[in-house]
Every structure is written in structure tokens, then in C-alpha cells.
Amino acid sequence: MTTKTTTVLGYPRIGPDRELKRATESYWAGRLDAAALHETAADLRRGVWEELRDAGVGQIPSNTFSFYDHVLDTSVLVDAVPGRFRHLDGLDAYFAMARGAAGVPALEMTKWFDTNYHYLVPELGPDTRFRLADPAGFKPLAEYREAKALGVETRPVLVGPLTYLLLAKPAPDAPADFRPLDLLDALVEVYAEILERLAGAGVQWVQLDEPALAADRTDAELAALRRVYDRLGELAARPRLLVATYFGEIGGALPVLAATRVEAIGLDFVAGPGNLEALAGIGGLPRRTVVAGLVDGRNVWRADLRGALSTAAALLGLAGEVVPATSCSLLHVPISLDAEPDLEPDVRARLAFAREKTAEVVLLGRALAEGQEVIAGHAAATAAPRVDNRVRARLDALGAGTPRASREARAAAQRRSLGLPVLATTTIGSFPQTDDVRKARAAHRAGRIGVEEYEAAMRAEIDRVIALQEDIGLDVLVHGEPERNDMVQYFAEQLDGYAATVNGWVQSYGTRCVRPPILHGDVTRPEPMTVRWTTYAQSRGRRPVKGMLTGPVTMLAWSFVRDDQPLADTARQVALALRDEIRDLESAGIGVIQVDEPALRELLPLRAADRAAYLDWAVGAFRLATSGVADGTQIHTHMCYSEFGDVIGAIGDLDADVTSVEAARSHMELVDDLRRAGYAAGIGPGVYDIHSPRVPSADEMTGALHRALRAVPADRLWVNPDCGLKTRGYAEVEPALRNMVEAAGRVRAALDD
Numbered sequence: 028m029t030t031k032t033t034t035v036l037g038y039p040r041i042g043p044d045r046e047l048k049r050a051t052e053s054y055w056a057g058r059l060d061a062a063a064l065h066e067t068a069a070d071l072r073r074g075v076w077e078e079l080r081d082a083g084v085g086q087i088p089s090n091t092f093s094f095y096d097h098v099l100d101t102s103v104l105v106d107a108v109p110g111r112f113r114h115l116d117g118l119d120a121y122f123a124m125a126r127g128a129a130g131v132p133a134l135e136m137t138k139w140f141d142t143n144y145h146y147l148v149p150e151l152g153p154d155t156r157f158r159l160a161d162p163a164g165f166k167p168l169a170e171y172r173e174a175k176a177l178g179v180e181t182r183p184v185l186v187g188p189l190t191y192l193l194l195a196k197p198a199p200d201a202p203a204d205f206r207p208l209d210l211l212d213a214l215v216e217v218y219a220e221i222l223e224r225l226a227g228a229g230v231q232w233v234q235l236d237e238p239a240l241a242a243d244r245t246d247a248e249l250a251a252l253r254r255v256y257d258r259l260g261e262l263a264a265r266p267r268l269l270v271a272t273y274f275g276e277i278g279g280a281l282p283v284l285a286a287t288r289v290e291a292i293g294l295d296f297v298a299g300p301g302n303l304e305a306l307a308g309i310g311g312l313p314r315r316t317v318v319a320g321l322v323d324g325r326n327v328w329r330a331d332l333r334g335a336l337s338t339a340a341a342l343l344g345l346a347g348e349v350v351p352a353t354s355c356s357l358l359h360v361p362i363s364l365d366a367e368p369d370l371e372p373d374v375r376a377r378l379a380f381a382r383e384k385t386a387e388v389v390l391l392g393r394a395l396a397e398g399q400e401v402i403a404g405h406a407a408a409t410a411a412p413r414v415d416n417r418v419r420a421r422l423d424a425l426g427a428g429t430p431r432a433s434r435e436a437r438a439a440a441q442r443r444s445l446g447l448p449v450l451a452t453t454t455i456g457s458f459p460q461t462d463d464v465r466k467a468r469a470a471h472r473a474g475r476i477g478v479e480e481y482e483a484a485m486r487a488e489i490d491r492v493i494a495l496q497e498d499i500g501l502d503v504l505v506h507g508e509p510e511r512n513d514m515v516q517y518f519a520e521q522l523d524g525y526a527a528t529v530n531g532w533v534q535s536y537g538t539r540c541v542r543p544p545i546l547h548g549d550v551t552r553p554e555p556m557t558v559r560w561t562t563y564a565q566s567r568g569r570r571p572v573k574g575m576l577t578g579p580v581t582m583l584a585w586s587f588v589r590d591d592q593p594l595a596d597t598a599r600q601v602a603l604a605l606r607d608e609i610r611d612l613e614s615a616g617i618g619v620i621q622v623d624e625p626a627l628r629e630l631l632p633l634r635a636a637d638r639a640a641y642l643d644w645a646v647g648a649f650r651l652a653t654s655g656v657a658d659g660t661q662i663h664t665h666m667c668y669s670e671f672g673d674v675i676g677a678i679g680d681l682d683a684d685v686t687s688v689e690a691a692r693s694h695m696e697l698v699d700d701l702r703r704a705g706y707a708a709g710i711g712p713g714v715y716d717i718h719s720p721r722v723p724s725a726d727e728m729t730g731a732l733h734r735a736l737r738a739v740p741a742d743r744l745w746v747n748p749d750c751g752l753k754t755r756g757y758a759e760v761e762p763a764l765r766n767m768v769e770a771a772g773r774v775r776a777a778l779d780d
Contacts, residue, residue: 032085033392034318036234036271036293037184037356039381040092041534042071043363048538051094054118061118068092072170076179078382083389088234089174089181090167091356094118095125095537098146098194099134101186104167105217106160109134109150109198125537127719135196136536136718138629140238140274142325142359143543143585145536149195151207157217159224167221171230183230185221187237187270188214189252194239211251215258222265233266234293235259238355241275241299242633253283260288269293269318273355275633276301282309291316296338297323297354303341311345320354322387327360327545327587329379330387332402336394343395351391357381360587361531361542374526374547412589413524413548422599427647428606428654434708437658437684444618444659445571449741449778450732450771451502453711455665455687456575456621457514457751458492458507459760468512485510486563493568495761500768503619504572506564508753512542514577514623515585519544521556522604525586536718539754546588546597552604555611562615573663574612574620576605579648584626594630595644605652613660621663622653624681628666628674642677649681661685667713667750672697675704687711689749691731702738710739713749714770715763720755722763728770741778746771 041047050067053059072092079087093100102108103121111131112120119128125147127133135148159165167183174181192214195207218235225233240252259268270284271293277284281302284292292312294302297320306312319342321335335351342349363382364375379387387405394401431437463484471481492507511517519525525544532540557574565572579601588597605622612620627645632638653662664681667689678686678701688697690712698712714731715723735744746767752760 033351033388034084034086034182035079035088035353035357035385035388036236036273036318036320036324037088037091037353037358038075038079038385039358039360039362039534040071040075041532041540042074043366044530045532045540047071047094048540051538055122064094064118068094069173072173073177076174076177076181079385080179082382082385083392084385085392086232086350087174087179087181088184089170090183090185091358092170094121096145096147098139098149098186098191099125100166101191102134102147102149104160104165104185104221105157105214107149107151107155107157107195127716127721129721132716132721133719140241141629141631141633142274143533143535143541143626143629144359146194149191149207150198151192151195151210152198152201153205153209155198155210157210157214159217159220162220162224165221165224167233168225168228171225171228175229180231182232182234182269183225184234184236184271185218187235187239188218188255189248190237190239193248208248208251211254215255218255219259219262219265222259222262222268226264226266230266232269232291234269234271236271236273237280238272238274240272240277240280241295243635244278244280249279249283252280253287256284256287256289267291269316271318273298273320273324275299276305278305281305285309285312285315289315291318291348291350293318293320293352295320295354296335297321298325303338306342306345312347313345314347316348316350317342317346318350318352321351321391322353322384324353324355324357324384325359326590327378327380328590329377329405330384330391332387332391332394332405333399335391336399336402339391339395349395351388351395353384353388357384359533360384361528361533366530367528369529370526374545377547378545380531412591415523415549415551418549418551418600418603422603425603425651428651431654431656431682432658434682434684437661440658441661441684445661447502447571448775450744450746450775452746452768452771453501453503453573453687454496454505454747454764455749455751456505456508456573456623457511457753458505458509459755459757460509460753461488461757464488464509468510485560489560489564490567493564493572496764497568497570499761499764500772501764502570504564504568504570505575506560506572508575508751510560514751515582516542516544518556518577518582519546519586521554522550522552522601524548524550524600541585544586546583546586548589550597550600550604552607556608558608558611558615558617561612561617565617571619572617574609574617576608576620576622578622578624578627578664579605579652580624580630580645581626584630595648598644598648599651602648602652606655609653610655613656618659619661619663620653620656621665622649622683623665624649625665625667627677627681631673638673642674642680646677646680649683653683663687665750672700675700675706679704679706679708683708685709685711685745687713687745687747687749689713690735691716691749698735698738707743709743709745710735711745711747712739714746714767715748717748717750717752717755720759722759723766725766725769725773728767729773732770732774736774 269291276299467484488509
């Protein structure tokens with residue numbers, strides 16, 4: 028066995044200062060032309076390749092850049108473009124698929140496995156005809172040549188054909204018995220052409236990402252995997268193939284891949300430590316390369332290099348070559364700790380971002396080649412997480428919390444206390460964050476304006492939002508959240524046990540970037556977080572105003588979380604802080620409180636055997652947070668952009684009074700799922716897609732409500748957008764909400780008739 032090199036499976040593509048976001052949004056706004064946008068993209072790609080080369084990475088990936096999403100790029104590459112976009116060209120068609128266009132709805136968007144990254148769902152039917160869309164200069168080839176011209180040899184990366192089809196959905200007009208996997212053989216032939224053309228250009232290695240193998244796979248799907256790599260392996264002229272898997276253990280897929288002619292298999296030994304035993308169980312891969320995911324690509328803690336080196340040593344007798352690597356793409360972590368000089372020293376000492384993780388991978392490669400003395404100066408961080416015995420004692424005393432009354436009793440009490448109409452209208456929480464709001468918040472953070480001036484600006488914005496909602500005619504109002512930078516970070520900055528970054532940006536989807544906070548110790552709430560703003564908003568309007576909180580599961584899912592104790596224990600600590608906040612809101616007269624859990628499905632383990640335990644603690648944390656209120660206080664929750672079929676029962680078990688869900692892009696599928704599962708509480712299926720700039724008509728939303736009424740009784744149906752409005756502008760939001768209220772009024776009138 029030998030080890031000659033190191034690699035990473037991918038790298039952040041947004042730029043150190045989010046240059047891609049700014050350039051792309053300028054292009055959308057007409058301030059930047061396509062040539063300038065492509066120039067920015069080329070600069071970003073060059074920066075990544077040169078950084079990885081200079082860091083000493085032996086095998087550098089390419090084709091990991093994307094203007095919006097790598098799955099969307101794959102759809103464009105193989106010409107899987109739905110007919111409604113065919114009248115558009117180039118970037119216009121590409122961005123229309125991502126964001127929609129006038130009269131043309133976007134592709135559905137959902138979570139990339141159990142991460143907070145979102146991908147555009149391929150939309151396929153039996154009439155889909157795959158082909159290589161640009162044989163002369165397709166994207167993987169163009170970017171390989173671009174790097175080659177800079178003197179950098181790269182390994183093009185593609186979404187594997189099996190994963191691509193398993194992530195796809197049938198087009199709305201596809202026959203009921205159609206499955207995207209039916210198109211496998213046709214797609215593989217396009218991949219064969221891609222590989223042959225790349226080989227002709229001198230490409231030595233290609234990485235095919237198959238993360239779908241970390242989830243449960245049927246015998247038929249494993250047979251399809253064998254068919255894919257038997258076909259690609261037999262090509263006479265092709266690069267060597269690395270099939271990269273990540274996010275967990277790949278189980279029965281390992282012997283299948285081992286039986287094919289692929290030259291290398293990537294295994295995640297961080298999220299899937301059992302991959303080591305499985306590899307030994309098949310007798311190893313003595314004539315193959317194992318690309319060993321030893322440095323965590325999804326969390327921000329420094330690697331235990333001694334432990335990683337021990338795993339690598341165990342692999343030495345099981346593989347022809349061992350290549351130390353990240354466990355997955357570094358897309359999921361910030362770029363560099365260099366941008367965070369103000370983090371507390373004991374916290375900072377425990378962290379590694381993409382640049383630092385790359386250095387850890389290179390160090391592991393050196394240690395394998397030269398001996399463990401190489402890592403002597405990289406001892407594991409010694410600072411321990413902070414412990415608060417008071418919060419632990421309170422949780423022990425509370426147990427599971429106080430059970431709430433029956434749904435029927437609560438519904439009756441809420442009808443009396445709130446007096447809401449049938450088909451009550453509301454929004455999910457946030458309103459557009461205007462330039463003035465952002466400037467005021469930035470000026471306050473930088474110390475250019477004082478607390479009094481900042482809070483006056485926020486009150487003025489709340490006044491405007493409340494007045495607008497009452498003029499539109501919404502039934503339950505929100506304060507618009509002008510003071511909040513992000514639905515997780517805002518709370519994390521007010522909770523002990525969390526740290527916030529200044530420039531720790533991570534791509535969530537498209538140009539949407541977030542700064543996940545770092546949960547590094549026991550969590551406590553020093554003082555109320557939202558009561559003052561919510562009660563001010565309630566004082567400015569005549570209709571109920573919702574209190575808005577982020578739930579415990581989402582607070583974990585969208586943070587980088589300590590890994591020294593079970594997630595269930597950490598979730599209960601966050602839930603306890605939220606329980607105190609909810610009680611304070613209720614005591615202040617707030618009768619509707621929304622606790623958002625959009626990440627409930629996101630954290631669901633990829634393997635079915637692990638799901639019951641997860642759902643038990645996830646539901647328990649939500650109920651601990653929300654079970655201390657009176658029957659007349661209405662608890663809402665919100666979920667979006669995930670496939671919720673696997674957690675339908677858990678949605679009911681949360682025991683919220685009203686659940687609002689994404690339904691616009693997925694054509695009300697979840698509403699039918701909830702009906703079949705016997706869901707009996709209030710439901711607010713989103714009647715329009717806020718991630719698209721288009722304004723849906725009242726007719727369109729009326730139709731959506733009528734579809735929802737086929738599955739949900741009118742007295743349990745709420746009317747709302749499918750997500751918060753922060754990323755939209757008032758020019759889109761106001762007419763859309765007026766159309767939504769008009770649609771609700773039409774349907775109410777029809778019900779009265």
C-alpha cells in the first residue's frame with residue numbers, strides 16, 4: 028500500500044467576501060452584464076484552484092463552481108430542461124429554472140440530504156431526452172481547460188447518475204407509474220460521452236458523487252448502481268473514476284462498487300465510522316484507491332489528527348492506496364478563520380474552517396508518508412465546553428414537560444380568545460429587509476449610531492409593517508422582524524453557550540448565504556429576547572400579532588453544534604430557553620406564538636433504523652418548549668423546503684395548534700400526505716412561492732386553496748405564503764399579499780354560498 032497525495036471533495040464557491048452573491052444579484056438587477064458576471068466567476072474559480080495548489084493539495088477538484096446549484100448545473104449539462112423554459116436561452120433559462128420568470132414557475136427546491144444546502148429538484152418524464160447540451164465546450168470540460176491554462180491539473184466533479192435520478196421527481200404530467208430511475212440507461216450513455224470527451228482532453232481522473240448511497244437503498248437501486256459503473260467502467264477511453272460517497276455508511280453499496288472497475292472509492296469515516304469495518308468485511312480493496320474522508324467537511328471543530336491518523340493506518344492494509352481527504356465537500360463550512368479575529372480565544376482554538384481543514388488534510392497526508400511526528404504540533408484542542416449545572420438541574424426536574432389539553436379543548440378556547448374567521452390569513456414572519464433597515468442595523472453594529480437611534484428606526488419599520496398588513500386585511504399580523512439578521516443567529520447572539528461569526532458565510536441556496544452560529548457550551552437565556560419588540564408591535568395594531576421564535580431542532584440544524592454530547596441533550600437545553608421565552612410572551616399578552624421548525628425533516632437520519640430515536644428527541648424538545656402555555660394561547664409552527672413524507676407522523680406529534688408548510692412548488696403534495704396520516708390540527712399550506720420574484724394572481728391562489736380544501740376542512744385551513752418574505756422586495760410582496768387576501772375572500776364567499 029502507498030499514499031502519494033491528498034484531496035478535498037469540494038470547496039466553497041461564494042468567494043471570501045461573497046463576491047458571487049453580489050455579482051449575481053447585480054446581474055439580476057441589470058447593473059452587471061453577462062460578460063462581467065462570467066469574469067467574476069472565473070476570478071473565483073482561479074482563486075480556489077490556486078489556494079488549494081499552494082496549500083499542497085495533491086488532487087484538486089474542478090467543476091465544483093456553480094452560479095446557483097450543482098444539481099441544476101447537471102440538469103442543464105444533460106439537457107433535462109422542462110419545456111416551460113425552452114423559450115429562454117443561456118443564463119436567462121438557467122436562472123428562470125432556479126427562480127421562476129413571468130408566468131413560469133421555478134423548479135421545486137429542497138434540502139440536499141440532511142444538510143442546510145438546498146438543491147433544485149430535477150423534473151423528469153418519459154419524454155425527457157437526455158443529451159450532452161454543449162458537446163464542444165460543456166461546463167466540466169471548460170473549467171478543466173480553464174484550470175489547465177493556469178497550470179493547475181484538476182479532477183472534474185459531477186453528480187453521479189444514480190444520485191441524480193434518485194433526487195429527481197416525475198414531471199407533473201408524467202404517468203403515475205413513471206419513475207425517474209426508468210431513464211437510467213439513457214442518462215448513463217450521456218455520462219459515457221462526457222467521460223470519453225474528458226479523456227480526449229487529457230483529463231486523468233473524474234469524481235462522480237453518489238451521496239445517495241448513504242441512505243437506505245433497495246435491491247433494485249443497488250442493481251442499478253452496478254449497471255451504471257459496469258457500463259462506465261468498460262469504456263475503452265475514459266479517465267480513472269473516483270466514486271465519492273459521503274454523509275454516512277454506504278452498507279450494501281460497498282461490495283457492489285467493489286465488484287466494478289472503478290479505480291477509487293471515497294468513503295466518509297466521520298459520519299460513517301462503520302465504513303472501516305465494512306471495508307474489512309469485504310477483504311478490503313487491495314488494488315484500488317480509498318479516498319478516506321478523515322476531516323469533517325460539515326462541522327467546524329478541529330480534527331483529532333491522532334484519531335484520524337489511526338483510522339488511516341488501519342486502512343493501510345485494506346487498500347492499494349490511501350488518499351486522506353475531507354469527509355465531503357467543504358461547501359458546508361465558512362472559508363477561513365482568518366476573518367474571525369474577535370472570537371473568544373478558547374472557542375477559536377477549537378475551530379477549523381475550510382482553509383484550516385484543507386491544511387489538516389495535507390498534514391495527514393504528510394503524517395502517513397513521513398510519520399506521526401508531523402502532527403505533533405497539532406494537538407487536539409484542550410479547551411472544554413462550558414458547563415452550567417443550573418440548566419442541567421432544571422431539565423432533570425422538568426422531565427418531558429407538562430402535557431397540553433386535547434386539541435378540541437384548545438381549539439374551542441382559541442376561538443373564544445382570538446375570534447378569527449375561517450381561512451384566517453397570515454404570513455410566516457419576516458417582511459422585506461429594506462436597504463434602510465440593513466443600513467441601520469449595520470451602522471448600529473459598527474457603532475456609527477447609538478441604541479436610541481437604531482431602535483427608533485426599527486420601531487418605524489414595525490409601524491410601517493403593521494399598518495400595511497392591516498390595510499391589506501391580514502387576520503393575524505407579524506412585526507416583520509426588522510431587527511433580526513437571521514432566524515437562528517438572532518437568537519444565538521442572545522443565548523449563552525453560542526458564539527457568532529462576523530464573516531462565517533455559508534451558501535444555503537443560490538445567492539442566499541447564512542452565518543451559522545457556533546454552539547460550543549451549555550445553553551442558557553440570560554434575559555427575554557423578543558418580548559419587547561413583539562409587544563410594541565401588538566400595541567400598534569388592532570389584530571393579533573404573532574410572537575416569532577425558532578425551534579430547538581432548527582437552532583441545532585442551522586448551527587455548528589458541539590460534538591461532545593448527544594444532540595438530544597443539547598436540544599433540550601435550547602428548548603428550555605425557548606420555554607422561558609414563550610412563557611414571557613404569553614404573560615405579556617401575546618396570544619399567538621409561532622415556533623418554527625423548518626429543519627425537522629432536514630436532520631432526519633438517512634438510515635431508517637436511526638429515525639425513531641431522532642424523532643423521539645426532536646418532538647420531545649419541541650413539546651418541552653411549547654407545553655407550558657394556557658389552552659387559549661395558540662402555538663404555530665412552520666416547515667419548508669424538505670420532503671416531509673417521512674416525518675408526517677412527527678408533525679402531528681409536535682402537537683402545535685397550526686402548522687404552516689411549503690406547498691407551492693410541490694403542488695400541495697404535503698396536504699394530501701397529512702390528510703392520509705390523519706393530521707387533525709390547523710394547516711397553512713403555502714399558496715405562493717416566495718423564492719420566486721413573480722407575483723401570483725388571485726386566480727392562481729384561489730385554485731391552490733380549492734385544491735387544499737379537498738384534503739383539509741375549512742375550519743382548519745389557514746392561508747399564507749410558503750415561507751418568510753425577508754428576501755423579497757415590497758414591489759413583489761404587497762401585490763402578492765393583496766392577491767392572497769382576495770383569494771381567501773373569494774373562497775370564504777364560495778363556502779358561505
